[in-house]
Amino acid sequence: MKIIIAGAGEVGFHLAKLLSYESQEITLIDINKESLAYADTHLDIKVIKGDATSISILRDSRIEQSDLFIAVTASETTNITACVLAKQLGSKRTIARISNTEFINFKEEGGFTKFGIDELISPESLAASEIQLSLKQSSFNDTYEFENGALTMVGLTLSRSASFVGKTVKDAAKIFPEIHFVPIAIQRFGSQYTIIPRGDTMFKRGDNVVFITSEGGAEELCRLTGKKNSEIKNVMILGGGQIGFKTARDLSDKGFNVKLLEVNKERAFDIADDLPEVLVIHSDGRNVDLLEEENISDMDAFIAVGGNSETNIMSCLVAKSKGVKKTIALVENMDYFELSHSVGIETLINKKLLAANNIFRYIRKGEVVAMTKLNNMNAELLEFEVRSSSEICNKLIKKVDFPRSAIIGGVIRNGLGVIALGDFKIQEGDRVVVCSLLQSIKGVEKLFR
Structure with a gap:
């Protein structure tokens, strides 16, 4: 996939860095020579010094062959202009970073799609929304909603008082059969490794566990882990x-x-x-x-x-x-995430990561409609829409040849979230939430094409 990024600032550089890991063909454009020099020496990408609103510069970047053009400079006007030009010159899709959130609220009325801008993103607006969601689920470290809360991802650290500490996932399921949540990722205390839990995986004190919850699941988790969603x-x-x-x-x-x-x-x-x-x-x-x-x-x-x-x-x-009771910090340095959790700050917000998550669904194959990277974990949470041609369509979950390092967390059908287990049959139109380690994402994507 050929991707051109205009703007080598914090958001642009972070995007280029993440995408370069994915073996995408990346071109980074910026007028700042120093920013480009740093990116050129640290990333396996092509850099071009110049103004992204220059037609000659865009042609030098081979804009007509690009699958995606992303404008994330500090200037809203530059981003909008560059996207319009990129679309006219042949780019398949365009994304513009903006600061005026009214543009997002009135995207159709403003005619941005007609101009040639497929998507508008505001890192600041995304961060503000993330903060509000964190306040809503105040007892959890990390939160993310799918389809306005039909399914919700929540993360927490298990204390000694948690009811299922010392039990396997399978044993916990037998004791609490009517639960509305399922574990999808675990990071052991003091470890950097992410575990996709299976039936024989044991919960341990100090584990940082990510769950998918349907309606009522967050309240159940609070009761079982001794936390209070005050x-x-x-x-x-x-x-x-x-x-x-x-x-x-x-x-x-x-x-x-x-x-x-x-x-x-x-x-x-x-x-x-x-x-x-x-x-x-x-x-x-x-x-x-x-x-x-x-x-x-x-x-x-x-x-x-x-x-x-x-x-x-x-x-x-x-x-x-x-x-x-609840503290939330905006941090720009990704290395601070682990440190801050260890000293007791509940929630950390990073604009670069939020913007990257929002843009990544345009890079992922299959019918990805939403995604987020799990904080401080080597895993992604993706929401796929099932098509009639998808390999997973009309199959029981237990009959699907699913990668071992990935797991289905839940399914949204007709707007309702369901914690889907092995005997659940996937249908066309379902929205399936999957947690996957990075090395298994391509295998997961194939199931939903």
Whole structure:
């Protein structure tokens, strides 16, 4: 697959890095010589210095042969223009990164598809949505919804009090036969290896386990693991950038009590004018005395989405020490994920990873309609739509020659989520959620073509 990426910033470089691992033919375009030089020396890709809105530069990249053109520069105007030109010059599909979320909400009215833009993505909007989902499932580390919650992925670390610690998956299923969840991935405490659980896989204390749940499954998991999905009402947000602003606005609209800390005085006043229901405080969120003055111990959640990952992590640790139940940090450095979990921050948000997940479904073969990479695990969660020609269609799950390092987590049929076991028959139109280690994805994709 030939893919051209315009923009060698954080999102563009991360995408190029992930896609280069997949043996895709990648071309990276940017006007910044230093960014391209770093990508050229660290990745097996082709780089072109120039403006992505230049027709001659696009032709140099062989745009007419491209399967996908992705514009993720810092300029929304550049991204939109580049995608329009790329489509006119022969690219099969185009994706533009935008910052104005109104464009996504009114994509059809704005005529973006007619212009030649197949998809719009906003990393900031994706991050804000991820934060809201994390607050909704406050007792879990990681969350992801399929089809508006018909099936939900949740991740948690097993404590000694969890009912199924010391039991195999098969034994746990016998004890709790009416459950609405199934384990799909396990990472042992202190290990970097991801396990796709089978019947004889044993749950151990300290395991980081990812489950797929249908309706009611999250509540069952809370009861069986001794966790409490407590209600969140009072929220403090550090950082008034795009993510902080959108999160504060959306949470306030839903009835949350929101305090927002912003270090830039002018920006703080602008937010206060735009969001009258939000208490905006002009202050540095690293000031522990100020956090105490603002009653941080009374907060149900603390969300750090400032521009500095280290500040976000340290602020969350301060909040945690003051008794805040749920902490969420925006981090840019992927290496911080494991460290932050180990010191007690429940949820980490990474814009680059969210944008990559959103774009990856256009690269995956088969009828992939949604996907996400599991945090700190060597696995992906994919949602496929079953066609009449799919090899898996009209077969019982236990009769499908499924890769050993992949597992079906659930099926969505007519809008309803089902935890599908061996005797479940897959039908045309079903949406099947699969967890797979990276080396088995190609084998899984073949079943759904």
